[in-house]
Amino acid sequence: MSETKEIGLELLKKIAQNASEINDTDRAVLSAQLGRDPRGLVGIGARCACGAPAVTITFPRLPDGSPFPTLFYLSLPSLVKEISRIESSGGMTPFNERLKDDAELAAAHERAHFSYVERRDLLEDIPEIAGKSAGGMPDRVKCLHALAGYALAVGEGVCPVGDEALAMAGWDPTVCRCKDIFEED
Ligand SMILES: [Zn+2]
Numbered sequence: 001m002s003e004t005k006e007i008g009l010e011l012l013k014k015i016a017q018n019a020s021e022i023n024d025t026d027r028a029v030l031s032a033q034l035g036r037d038p039r040g041l042v043g044i045g046a047r048c049a050c051g052a053p054a055v056t057i058t059f060p061r062l063p064d065g066s067p068f069p070t071l072f073y074l075s076l077p078s079l080v081k082e083i084s085r086i087e088s089s090g091g092m093t094p095f096n097e098r099l100k101d102d103a104e105l106a107a108a109h110e111r112a113h114f115s116y117v118e119r120r121d122l123l124e125d126i127p128e129i130a131g132k133s134a135g136g137m138p139d140r141v142k143c144l145h146a147l148a149g150y151a152l153a154v155g156e157g158v159c160p161v162g163d164e165a166l167a168m169a170g171w172d173p174t175v176c177r178c179k180d181i182f183e184e185d
Contacts, residue, residue, distance in 0.1 A: 007042040007123070012057065015119045016072070016153035018046040019057060026053050033075045039063060042123065045072045045153030050176035054079060055149045060126045067128040071120040074149035078177035082169035083144050091168065095141040095161055105160060106139070112159040113138035116150060135162075 012019035021043060029052050030038040040062045045055030054076035062068050074080050086092075099106050116133040135150065136142030144165045151162025152171070 007057075011122060012043040015043070015057060015122055016045050016055075017155045018055075018153050020044050020047065029053060030056065030075055033077055038075075040068060045149065046173075048076050048176050048178055049174050050178055052076065052176075052178050055153045057153070059123055060120050060129060061124065067126045069120070069129040069132045070134045070146060071116065071123075072134075072146070072149040072153045074145045074152070076178070079148070079152075079166075079169060079171060080145060082171075083148050083165060086165065086168055087144050091165075092141050092144060095164075099139060099141065108160045109141075110138040112150070112161075115154075115158055119154070 007021075009019075009021050012021065022041060026044060027038060027041070030041070033053070038056055038058075040059040041056055042059045043057035044053045045057045048054050054074065056073050056075050057071060058068055058073065060068055060071065074083065099109060113133045116137060117131060120133075134143070135146030137147075141147065141161055144162075147159055147162035148165040148169065148171075149162070151159040151166055156163050
């Protein structure tokens with residue numbers, strides 16, 4: 001695939017209801033957010049109140065040919081930092097304990113997994129990663145960034161663990177904290 005694969009808004013919206021097309025400044029902003037150029041970028045999954053990308057949508061095969069299962073990834077530094085804080089303070093353990101004990105949550109997490117794969121397959125079904133999702137789904141929580149990014153892009157009610165992680169992080173779509181983070185350290 002070329003680096004500038006065109007994915008129309010109609011398809012992006014099927015992949016994630018909060019998705020939007022890449023604009024002229026997104027690549028530069030993402031490079032600053034990620035500390036590297038975004039690879040295989042096909043859309044923005046969600047945005048900060050200021051318009052900066054908050055979640056990337058990546059084509060499931062990178063320009064170098066390698067398969068890439070992580071369709072949605074959190075890029076917004078303020079939110080990445082909050083989710084990292086939750087992870088490093090042991091925030092994943094209670095989720096994993098609940099997934100063992102709470103059949104309803106476990107079933108919802110598994111449904112989130114299948115929905116993730118279906119959404120990614122709308123771009124292309126890549127055999128090497130067939131049936132694989134991200135973040136520990138279908139039965140574990142291994143990366144809250146992946147689950148929070150997923151939840152932010154697709155909207156509430158699809159990935160309950162990601163929804164909870166966003167709430168724990170104090171995510172508010174009407175508040176921009178981009179300036180704070182770039183002025184800190
Ligand atoms: Zn912002």
